Amino acid sequence: MTRLMVLGLLKKQPMSGYEIQRFLQLDHVNQWAEILPGSIYHALKKLESESYIEIDTIEHTGNRAKATYIITDQGEQEYARLIEESLSRPSLVFPTDIYTALLFHGDLAREQVLIAVESQIDLIRKKYDETRTAQAEQNDLSDEEVLIFDHMYSLFKAHLKLLNGIRLYIQRNKK
CATH class of the missing domain: 1.10.10.10 (Winged helix-like DNA-binding domain superfamily/Winged helix DNA-binding domain)
Incomplete structure (x- = not known):
């Protein structure tokens, strides 16, 4: 790139x-x-x-x-x-680290898993906010730039949905 x-x-x-x-x-x-x-x-x-x-x-x-x-x-x-x-060329990237860790999360204490997931949620939210600020600082965005920002927000939301789903799953199912 x-x-x-x-x-x-x-x-x-x-x-x-x-x-x-x-x-x-x-x-x-x-x-x-x-x-x-x-x-x-x-x-x-x-x-x-x-x-x-x-x-x-x-x-x-x-x-x-x-x-x-x-x-x-x-x-x-x-x-x-x-x-x-x-x-x-397809550029879809799956969060393979998260998928793999989810398969083996049972080998960690419930609290460790929840802390790690919460940490990543916080980081993703921070990155989302930084991106919103960056977009707000731009003057006269091109149509292409608007598409890029919109897609980035969709990815942030999808990632947060996955992480929140993992958090709920861990809270409900891990003893």
């Missing part, structure tokens, strides 16, 4: 690694994309070695050099391929 994100941003305009990182932070894309700063720089080097991007300019400030990259024609073809691949 990092490759697609980097190519997509460079298609919009020439950018440095730092500018890409800032865009992801300021637009709160990093909340759902989970792209680490190091992976941006790794992707830039790899994409450059594959001739999908190239250095447009290099600015020198003191001992630092800031390279600004542009997408190449070959990069635009790769970008289109990655979009098509991403849209056609």
Whole structure:
């Protein structure tokens, strides 16, 4: 996904690694994309070695050099391929950690299980609230961004429903 994100941003305009990182932070894309700063720089080097991007300019400030990259024609073809691949590949992810732990929850004390589930519920609610705040801070969301946020809220709610169901099950059935 990092490759697609980097190519997509460079298609919009020439950018440095730092500018890409800032865009992801300021637009709160990093909340759902989970792209680490190091992976941006790794992707830039790899994409450059594959001739999908190239250095447009290099600015020198003191001992630092800031390279600004542009997408190449070959990069635009790769970008289109990655979009098509991403849209056609199922991306449904099941919470396999929770499913597996649920199968073996009987090996823990009831209180331990409930504390762990409550902890995750709290974390999911916090992430939900952070996402709501991030959306509220956005001005003029595109239709695509609205779809993304709506889907994220659906996933939060589904996950909370599962966790609340587990909590009720444990409270009723575990001795």
